[in-house]
Amino acid sequence: MKRLAIFLATAAILPASLPAQAQEELAKKHACFACHAVDKKLVGPAYKDVAAKYRGDSGAEAKLVDKVKKGSQGTWGQVPMPPNSSVPDADVRALVKWILSQK
Numbered sequence: 001m002k003r004l005a006i007f008l009a010t011a012a013i014l015p016a017s018l019p020a021q022a023q024e025e026l027a028k029k030h031a032c033f034a035c036h037a038v039d040k041k042l043v044g045p046a047y048k049d050v051a052a053k054y055r056g057d058s059g060a061e062a063k064l065v066d067k068v069k070k071g072s073q074g075t076w077g078q079v080p081m082p083p084n085s086s087v088p089d090a091d092v093r094a095l096v097k098w099i100l101s102q103k
């Protein structure tokens, strides 16, 4: 019985945490964390602040995918984000979805 409870608890946690972890790995792999952190401003805005800014904006995902690929300037300050043109589209989309899901 105890074992079943542990199994159920693990099964309940895993589906939620695994993809997020994978996306965090993507952010590491593509060096997004050189300028960003989830909950504090570094060179670029905290991903939590990005999520808060675009909450309720249904076009945000497409817009941000485009900006991550081509670079961005003037939205958060004068420091520009250089284009991340070497990051595959699927990875950019996964990253933007993950960023927008931060609370």
Ligand code: HEC
Residues within 6 Å of the ligand: 027, 030, 031, 032, 033, 034, 035, 036, 043, 044, 045, 050, 064, 067, 068, 072, 073, 074, 075, 076, 077, 078, 079, 080, 081, 082, 084, 087, 095, 096, 099
């Ligand atoms: C060299 C530093 C740097 C790197 C590397 C970097 N960023 Fe940024 N990022 C910034 C800065 C600076 C801004 C703010 C740009 C602005 O004000 O328009 C920003 C803004 C953003 C935004 C918000 C754009 C907006 O219009 O609100 C997102 C989303 C983002 N970055 C995602 C990423 C992802 C994903 C990666 C990795 C593939 C990444 N960044 C890599 C510096 C960086």
